[in-house]
Amino acid sequence: MIEARQLTKRYGETTAVDGLEFTVRPGAVTGFLGPNGAGKSTTMRMIIGLDAPTSGSVTVNGKHYREHPSPLQEVGALLEAKSVHPGRSAFNHLLAQAQTHGIPRRRVDEVIELTGLQSVAKKRAGQFSLGMGQRLGIAGALLGDPATVMLDEPVNGLDPEGVLWIRNLLTQLASEGRTVFVSSHLMSEMALVADRLIIVGRGRLLADTSVDELVRQAGGDAVRVATADPARLRDVLAGPGVQIVGTGSEELEVTGLPARSIGTTAAEHGIALYELTTVKVSLEQAFMDLTRDDVVYHGKELAA
Numbered sequence: 001m002i003e004a005r006q007l008t009k010r011y012g013e014t015t016a017v018d019g020l021e022f023t024v025r026p027g028a029v030t031g032f033l034g035p036n037g038a039g040k041s042t043t044m045r046m047i048i049g050l051d052a053p054t055s056g057s058v059t060v061n062g063k064h065y066r067e068h069p070s071p072l073q074e075v076g077a078l079l080e081a082k083s084v085h086p087g088r089s090a091f092n093h094l095l096a097q098a099q100t101h102g103i104p105r106r107r108v109d110e111v112i113e114l115t116g117l118q119s120v121a122k123k124r125a126g127q128f129s130l131g132m133g134q135r136l137g138i139a140g141a142l143l144g145d146p147a148t149v150m151l152d153e154p155v156n157g158l159d160p161e162g163v164l165w166i167r168n169l170l171t172q173l174a175s176e177g178r179t180v181f182v183s184s185h186l187m188s189e190m191a192l193v194a195d196r197l198i199i200v201g202r203g204r205l206l207a208d209t210s211v212d213e214l215v216r217q218a219g220g221d222a223v224r225v226a227t228a229d230p231a232r233l234r235d236v237l238a239g240p241g242v243q244i245v246g247t248g249s250e251e252l253e254v255t256g257l258p259a260r261s262i263g264t265t266a267a268e269h270g271i272a273l274y275e276l277t278t279v280k281v282s283l284e285q286a287f288m289d290l291t292r293d294d295v296v297y298h299g300k301e302l303a304a
């Protein structure tokens with residue numbers, strides 16, 4: 001369990017993290033989302049004691065990272081700028097980490113197998129591709145068999161097979177009862193893997209929610225309907241919580257009613273439908289709606 005209480009970090013004039021309050025619970029994958037510069041990496045660095053909060057606190061399983069007698073066995077982390085000696089083999093890198101933390105040698109073999117690095121374990125880490133480096137970083141994070149696993153952008157540089165592997169790994173770690181906290185900019189991945197979402201913008205908490213709830217708050221799924229008699233269909237569908245917008249001479253977009261009940265009501269009133277399609281709100285769209293005012297770095301739109 002990770003608990004942030006009024007967690008704040010200032011770098012001179014910049015407030016990178018601004019009074020964050022959240023709890024990351026065990027047994028679930030919690031996605032940590034936010035636009036560039038929102039304060040995700042700074043928060044993660046504070047969780048494992050690489051940066052000190054200006055005020056407030058963050059604990060892992062009730063204690064500050066530094067207070068744990070065996071921190072690697074408590075929380076395993078992959079942060080973006082993981083330093084690996086380029087001349088050292090993956091095996092020796094992990095072995096050195098294990099030896100300095102009282103972790104048995106057989107655990108090194110286990111994490112090498114778990115991360116699919118067997119065939120390259122004796123190769124120098126400096127020759128590793130980005131994806132292999134990510135796997136090595138994850139192997140290091142899992143070395144202490146920690147109850148809490150924290151990964152910053154773990155799918156960065158992974159090929160599709162690697163992305164699928166991460167997805168399954170995160171789900172498995174959570175199903176084993178671990179706390180899994182993972183940052184990503186890949187919304188489609190988060191939609192598939194995350195049970196909970198913590199979303200930040202300009203260092204502040206914007207949402208602590210589930211994927212479904214966020215999508216629902218963004219308006220939920222809509223249903224596109226085409227009919228010869230849109231005016232009558234509007235009348236028979238109207239009701240509390242139902243919104244109907246005309247999107248063409250014969251087209252309506254309906255929110256607040258599932259496609260099935262729209263079809264049934266239309267049939268009961270003898271209204272012919274030409275189309276009845278559920279239009280899903282993507283997590284990406286919901287995220288953009290939520291963070292629109294908190295994007296620090298705006299790209300310039302290209303002229304058409």
Ligand SMILES: Nc1ncnc2c1ncn2[C@@H]1O[C@H](COP(=O)(O)OP(=O)(O)OP(=O)(O)O)[C@@H](O)[C@H]1O
Nearest residue numbers: 011014015016034035036037038039040041042043
């Ligand atoms: N060591 C530092 N010194 C000064 N400013 C910093 C430092 N680290 C981060 N910042 C600033 O703090 C803010 C938050 O940065 P952070 O890297 O935590 O965001 P992020 O959400 O991880 O971004 P990204 O998605 O781009 O990785 C940014 O404005 C950044 O420039």
